[in-house]
Amino acid sequence: MAVSMADITKLRKLTGAGMMDCKNALNDAEGDFDKAMEIIRKKGQAVAAKRSDRETSEGCVLAKSTGDYAAMIALKCETDFVAKNADFVALTEAILDAAIANKCQTLDEVKALPMGNATIADAIIDRSGITGEKMELDGYFVVTGANTAVYNHMSKNQLCTIVAFNKSCDQQVAHEICMQIAAMNPIAIDEAGVPEEVKQNEINVAIEKTKAEQVQKAVEAALKKAGINPAHVDSEEHMESNMAKGWITAEDVAKAKEIKETVSAEKAANLPQAMIENIAKGRLGKFLKEVCLLSQESIMDPKKTVADTLKASDPELAIVDFKRFTLRAE
Numbered sequence: 001m002a003v004s005m006a007d008i009t010k011l012r013k014l015t016g017a018g019m020m021d022c023k024n025a026l027n028d029a030e031g032d033f034d035k036a037m038e039i040i041r042k043k044g045q046a047v048a049a050k051r052s053d054r055e056t057s058e059g060c061v062l063a064k065s066t067g068d069y070a071a072m073i074a075l076k077c078e079t080d081f082v083a084k085n086a087d088f089v090a091l092t093e094a095i096l097d098a099a100i101a102n103k104c105q106t107l108d109e110v111k112a113l114p115m116g117n118a119t120i121a122d123a124i125i126d127r128s129g130i131t132g133e134k135m136e137l138d139g140y141f142v143v144t145g146a147n148t149a150v151y152n153h154m155s156k157n158q159l160c161t162i163v164a165f166n167k168s169c170d171q172q173v174a175h176e177i178c179m180q181i182a183a184m185n186p187i188a189i190d191e192a193g194v195p196e197e198v199k200q201n202e203i204n205v206a207i208e209k210t211k212a213e214q215v216q217k218a219v220e221a222a223l224k225k226a227g228i229n230p231a232h233v234d235s236e237e238h239m240e241s242n243m244a245k246g247w248i249t250a251e252d253v254a255k256a257k258e259i260k261e262t263v264s265a266e267k268a269a270n271l272p273q274a275m276i277e278n279i280a281k282g283r284l285g286k287f288l289k290e291v292c293l294l295s296q297e298s299i300m301d302p303k304k305t306v307a308d309t310l311k312a313s314d315p316e317l318a319i320v321d322f323k324r325f326t327l328r329a330e
Helices: 005-015 019-028 033-050 086-101 107-111 120-131 171-184 196-225 236-244 250-269 273-291 306-313
Strands: 058-065 069-077 136-144 147-152 159-165 319-326
Touching: 005 019, 005 033, 019 033, 058 086, 058 147, 058 159, 069 086, 069 147, 069 159, 069 319, 086 107, 086 120, 107 120, 107 136, 120 136, 136 159, 136 319, 147 171, 159 171, 171 306, 171 319, 196 250, 196 273, 236 250
Parallel strands: none
Antiparallel strands: 058 069, 069 136, 147 159, 159 319
16 A cells, blocks of 8 residues: 555654654555554564664763752663764653653663653664664663752763752852762762772772882882892893893893892881881872862862862852763773
C-alpha cells in the first residue's frame, strides 16, 4: 500500500525516527501505526544488543535546580556527532525534567519513569535504533537543601556541578562555588567528609615516598662524597651513555653500583620512624587542603579559601552537599 507523507510525518513525531525509517516501518506494517512503532522499537533493541560492548565516551550532561532540589544526569553515546545533535540533547533534557518532576533519587527510578508509550529505558533503546549508536544513562546525582545552584561548564554539556546550601545566598557566590567545584574537583566539603580509607591510603603512600626520598638523599650524598655525579649514574642507560661520552669510567660505574646497594640497604634499615611519620602527616595535611572544598584556594581570589568566601558573604552560610560529573577523563 502507498504510504502518505502525512503518515510518515506523524510517525516521525511519535518516534523521532528518520523519514526513511518511518516510511519503511509503515510499509512493513501496512499502514498500522502501532505495528510501525513496534518495528522501530525492535530495531532499536537490535542495535542496542549488537553494540552492547561498545564504549560510550561521548554524550550530554545537564543539570537543573528547582530551588531546594537539584539534579544532574548524563546520557552517553559513542560519538561527538550524536552528542551534539539537537534531538539527543532534547531527549537528555526531557529525561532530566521527568526525573526532577518525580524527585527521583536513583538512576533506576529514572529509567523506570514513563516516557511516551513505554519507559525512559525503552526510549533510550528506541533512540539507539535511530542513531545506530549504543546509548546509556549514567551519572545521575541529586542534592537537596534550603537553596541549590547548578553550573554547566562553558555550556558545552560535558561537565556539570550541583551544590546545596543551608540557606538562601547571593547567586554570584553560589555560581562561584559551582565553578570552584568544576575547576578544582574536590572530593569532600571538609576533612570529616573524606573517607578513612582514602586518608589511610594517602598516609601509606606518603610514608613510602618519604622513605624512598630519605634513602635517595643518603645515596646521593655518598656518591658526591666519592666524587661521582649522581646524575651520571641514576640509571643503567645513563651509565652506558656517559661512559661512551667519557664523563665517567667503568670503575666509577662499579663504585656507584656498590654505593647504591650498600648505602640503600643501610639507610632503609635505620630510618627514623617518628620523622618519617611526621613528614607523612604533613603530606596528608597538604592533600586534604587540596581536596577539601572549604580549604581550597578560591579560583576567584587565591588569597582566600572557599570558607573565607562563604563567611564574607554570610557568616551562617554553609555548603551541605555537592556533586560533580564529567564525561572527560582527568
